[in-house]
Amino acid sequence: MPADGEAKAPSDALRAPPSRILVIDDDLDIINSLENLFEGDGHRVEAFVDAREGLKRFAEAPFDLVITDLVMPELSGWDVAETVKKKGGKVPVILITGWGDDLDFARIEKSGISQVIAKPFNMATVRKAVSEALPPPG
Numbered sequence: 001m002p003a004d005g006e007a008k009a010p011s012d013a014l015r016a017p018p019s020r021i022l023v024i025d026d027d028l029d030i031i032n033s034l035e036n037l038f039e040g041d042g043h044r045v046e047a048f049v050d051a052r053e054g055l056k057r058f059a060e061a062p063f064d065l066v067i068t069d070l071v072m073p074e075l076s077g078w079d080v081a082e083t084v085k086k087k088g089g090k091v092p093v094i095l096i097t098g099w100g101d102d103l104d105f106a107r108i109e110k111s112g113i114s115q116v117i118a119k120p121f122n123m124a125t126v127r128k129a130v131s132e133a134l135p136p137p138g
Contacts, residue, residue: 005073015126016041016131019064023047024054024067024080026072027098034067051075057081063091065134070097078111085112092133 021043023034031047038045046061048054051072058066066084070077081093092114099101108116115129 001080008072014041016127016134017136018042018044019130019134020044020062021046021064021130022054022058022063023068024051024066024072024077025069026051027051029070030069030111033075033123034126039127041127051080058084061089063097065094065130067096067130078107081113094129094133116135 021038023031023038023045025031025034025047028049029065031049035045035047046054046057046063048068051068054068054074055075067125068077068078068080075095077095081095084091084093085089093112094115094117095108095113096117096119098119103116115131
């Protein structure tokens with residue numbers, strides 16, 4: 001049994017297959033938290049605070065999943081999702097936002113966003129969204 005404060009291992013139901021994940025968020029604390037979570041779960045992660053740099057990297061290398069913040073300087077999460085869908089086709093996009101109650105769900109569907117995670121979030125919520133967005137192993 002884990003000690004107080006120690007993270008529990010994810011259940012098999014929440015464990016996504018090892019994947020390449022691109023994280024784009026202008027908040028370094030969120031980036032660090034997601035990197036630690038995903039790397040601990042066996043994923044390969046590349047993270048960017050600048051959406052333009054993140055999208056440049058997306059164009060250069062294959063990714064299985066993109067996770068992006070909605071509100072960022074210069075490019076929004078909508079812009080990121082649109083670019084990913086144009087260039088990456090079936091690559092799922094998870095949107096992280098503090099504006100969950102104010103989102104236009106028609107726009108979410110139109111943009112091809114797979115999941116929306118509302119801030120503040122916990123790691124179990126993130127794991128669940130990732131496992132639902134990624135195709136099952138095999």
